[in-house]
Amino acid sequence: MTISHPAPTDARVEERAAVDAATFAAEIALRDAPIVLRGQVAHWASVRAAAGGDRATAAYLTGLGDGGKPMEVLIGGPAFGGKFFYRGDNLEGFNFHREKAPLGVLLSELLRLSDVPEAERHILYANAATAPEHLPGWAAANPLELPMGGATPRLWIGNGSQTATHYDGSTNLACVVAGERRFTLFPPDQVGNLYLGPLDRTLAGPPSSMVDPLAPDLERYPRYAEALGHAVVADLGPGDAIFIPAIWWHHVQAFGTLNVLCNYWRAYDSSVSAFHAVVHAMMAVRDLPAAEKAGWRAWFEHYVFADEASAAGDHLPAPARGVLGPASQDRTERIRGYLLKSLQRR
Helix, strand or coil: CCCCCCCCCCCECEEEECCCHHHHHHHHCCCCCCEEEECCCCCCHHHHHHCCCHHHHHHHHHHCCCCCCCEEEEEECHHHCCEECEECCCCCEECCEEEEECHHHHHHHHHHHCCCCHHHCCEEEEEEEEHHHHCCCHHHHCCCCCCCCCCCEEEEEECCCEEEEECCCCCEEEEEEEEEEEEEEECHHHHHHCCECCCCCCCCCCCEECCCCCCCCCCCCCCHHHHHCCCEEEEECCCCEEEECCCCEEEEEEEEEEEEEEEEECCCCHHHCHHHHHHHHHHHHHCCCHHHHHHHHHHHHHHHHCCCHHHCCCCCCHHHCHHHCCCCHHHHHHHHHHHHHHHCCC
């Protein structure tokens, strides 16, 4: 590993050597903490090609075929230092813009920028590009032999960027193909110490921390010192992978003039996201008088958080349980219909 930048903390993510599918299912897939799998995808053709440098990496990707759908590319000027973030004290916008570009155009521009002095270099980042749409030959040439619930491979291609601290709603397996990556991770319970930005106007989906882990302003964000006490860091090179459980916060730095990462989010129904439930509860519960909030807290404990919550309707005849029935697609649709009807403006 050649990353020379100082890490935000000395604490490191647990590591182990590559695992087979059975071991992954038994020992990794249900973990409640991240783990690095060294060399997990070192056998991939893409990783072997990337050992030849930027031009070899670009040639390999080009050879996989262009699916014909332009990628969304985030673009920032030299002055923003690769940190994709909000713009202005009032967060009135973003410090980057988005454009659509075919894979070949993106790769050509990244190669051109590799010869530009770093202080004058624009930062480009194609994020979460689905392989079937953009690199149709990817999955066959670089198969993931681990059980991730049929997750779609997604490519992240760019140069030196920073992704603000955020969470994913599902478990994530991130595999480095070219360049190096540093992940700084925080447990889910540190949400109150990360000083989140707007929940309803985000950089790229989930809300992000307002604190820069590389230069934290502890006068403005004093509780972040507590979060740092729980942080762990992982440095990954080509062929390495990291397993990140759902809801773990992570800040990601990409190094190099052409870096490529492939990740897999275990499929889940985002329309029933717990985050949406939190936002709705803010509207329905947060501003109630203290006594009423205490009463609704008991409801949440009984129906949502208690160990026996899934059995909360067992005292009713099965046909009468409705939304209290056991988890199933039918129950999900029943709850969705009930909520849609109740949320309609009257």
